[in-house]
Amino acid sequence: MSEERTPKETGLRHRIASLPRLVRLALLAILVLVAVLLSKQLMLILLLALGLWPITLALGLVVLAVSSIWMGGWPWMKSWLGARLRGLVVPALSVLTALIIGALILMFTDQEAYKLMGEGQVWEAIRVAVSNLVSAYKALYEGALGNPGDIIQAIRDSLATADLKPLLKALRAPSDSLVQSVPYIFAGLAVALGFRAGLFNIGAEGQIGVGWMVAVVVGYSFTGLPAFIHLPLAILTGAVAAGLWAGIAGVLKARTGAHEVITTIMLNYVVYRLSDWLLCGPLEKTVGTCRTQQIVETAYLPQFLDHPVTIHWGFILALVAAAIMGWFLFRTTWGYELRTVGANPDAARYGGINVGKIIVLAMFLSGCLAGMAGVVQGLGITHNIALGFQAGYGFDSIALALLGKSHPVGVTAASLLFGMLRAGAARMQSVAGVPTEIVQIIQALVIVFIAAPAIIQAIYRLRKRREEEAEVTVFSRGWGA
């Protein structure tokens, strides 16, 4: 994960940047084509890199060390790493602290230990509590990234028999983590985009439902279309429908000043009731199931590899969305205007920016992104939509936007982390019998620590940096207009 820009590449970058636009586009197209053709192999390598992350990390460090020979040795490497790691201190410590508190909660709610404690075997109780905790967190890790020993064994088996099956089985955990992180990336980007415009889109959960439902309906209503029309159609209609739904809150904010937190919360519940009715009424396939019919296969988001590795093209869509959002925010006029409105709406208005238009646009785009989180679930995983689709992605996404400081790259990284937590929690429940909700608690604590860095700074006695203090954003401007 850490081998990003070696100096040579920077030189290369300059050389590429000086090429004519047409040539650059052609180069990009060739690159994309190669990536698509080799997508299976590339995805396998990515999953391996995730599962064997210590090796990946070591390789990255070696590459860095080698390239530092030309750049000025250890001092250069130290400053290069420092510049990249400094911003990670508070988030990393927040996650660590939340995990520690989660561990304490697990230990203090251990029934077995209490039973032993009741019988007077205090030491035995502590030993049991600790060993239960260790097995729970071990399951959490293995559910998130797989068992490295198993993966290495599986590589040997696969090489020996020229059969991918054992390897795929061992790589299931990292794939599950990526699958879980896909809706997280979209929803996190949605909230982050809102934050950038000074809007608190708390309605991602409802927008996910809208996108999911519309995409599924489009997915099963049209039969006989070729996949290259049907799939984009389903994706686009789902995203745009969710965008329009969120746009209601944007229009209300722009026209009447109605606070978007209230309107998006209320719109959430309208969606829930609407979906209760639709899924148990007009859209239901078999009476009593509250579930729509399956979408047509031409609307499936294709998967990279075979069962049980379920990672699908939604992951690539999510990464592309993050890249586009970064380009939009930091390289386009609208993005600039959007960030200006977020930083200071009065100044933006004075500077000639149409604040109302930007607010509506921001809510629309935010809704589109949130809707995509539902679309990828519907077209990539479930292939239908059933009652009770709310999985909490919408509310967790607030944590993601905070953790990622509303930057596309940060949000993506935070989403990968949360995806791992979610995938790990599922395994923790099945193996160690720990309710998955422990992850929800951990996530809530992460938000607390990120939103109140003073707590982390006090615990670890960190020095406050000036730029960090300046970075604190205030979103709430009251309910009023």
Place this chain on the structure above:
Amino acid sequence: MAVQAQAVDVPKARKIRWAVVVGPLLLLALGAIFILLGAYSTEPDATSTFTDEVLGNLFSLPSQATLYAVGALCFFVAGLQLFRRLDTIRSVLNWLLIFSAAFAFLVWVTSGGSMNLPGMFQATLTAATPLTLGAMAGILCERSGIINIAIEGMMLTGAFAAVAFASIFDSLWMGLLMASLMGGLMAAFHAVLSIKYKVDQIISGTVINILAAGGTRFLNIRLLEPAGLSAPGSFGTISIPFLSEIPIIGPILFENQPTVFIMLILLVVVNWAVFFTPWGLRMRACGEHPRAADTVGVAVNRMRYISVILGGLIAGIGGAYFSLGVVGTFEDNMTRGQGFVALAAMIFGNWNPIGGFLAALLFGFADALQVKMQIIQPVLPFINQPIPHQFLQMAPYILTIIVVAGVVGKVRAPAEEGKPYEKQ
């Protein structure tokens, strides 16, 4: 300077014109709906009969004529609003209109049949109880200047604590007390985050909601169910002697769960405390103009701590309503978003306990009517389908959006809400 003032004023002018037209238009539409229902969905000679268990028939109204009358009333008020701008939600006329519209729906539903009216009112009051408690919790918090979207989380915590402690102490009343205290504890957490650490109050509220949802479910699976502490039983209805024997009013008001009585008492107390005591004046000053309050010697942040925690104590009782009031056990996410309806009631009632109560009654009525309609299933004209009950459940949310947008009536939040106060 002049240029700047102009630039800021333009959207405001547009906003008022927009609101002036849309509000009456919505009312006209409502009036038209009633008249259409009267014309096409009721028989000309059908009557709606309202009964009482003790007194028998109370009164019956000609269904069609009543619907026409309420439709006409809607048109009349819409006209008034268009030409004379009678549009504050607090005005008696508007509440009258809202409740007669609600009544008109009742008449339509019972057209050609009969309904136990006191029973309906009692169901409304019961459904309004957690909403009112939640709304009061929100009012105490927000009037002092702290945004509270965590009512849901505080209520859920209360619902869980009620079951847990009622089982541990084997006493429902202990459960109620601890529900209140745990609600207060969550509120204290919210207060520390938003006052001491100056965390964005909406984020802090969201944290409470996530923590409550995850925490209660986690503890329920991991502690309560294995230890067999999850079924303490529920409060029955309590009849107050003598008072409950008054016809009609008795069964509505004086034969209820304890939480309903507590809600009614708290309603009086909170309204008095917030609007008729020096403490209330100071508390509201902290939300409207903290610097001024500070100047005259009010400890703003201490006041905010107290108000937020008081609000949490009330929200906790609202939570106990869910677990100990009806089912007698804890279920996952058992507040089902009622905390957000309470938030809506608070806004609808213009941050005023009585207004919040009236709004809660309206939302509670929608809930009670929805239950009734699942049984009666009145058929809509033209499409010949019964109204899906989910649409009535949406009513609180849509009404709140309409009110917040300022198209019908006006609500105003405390001026300095959401901003951490720092002494200078």
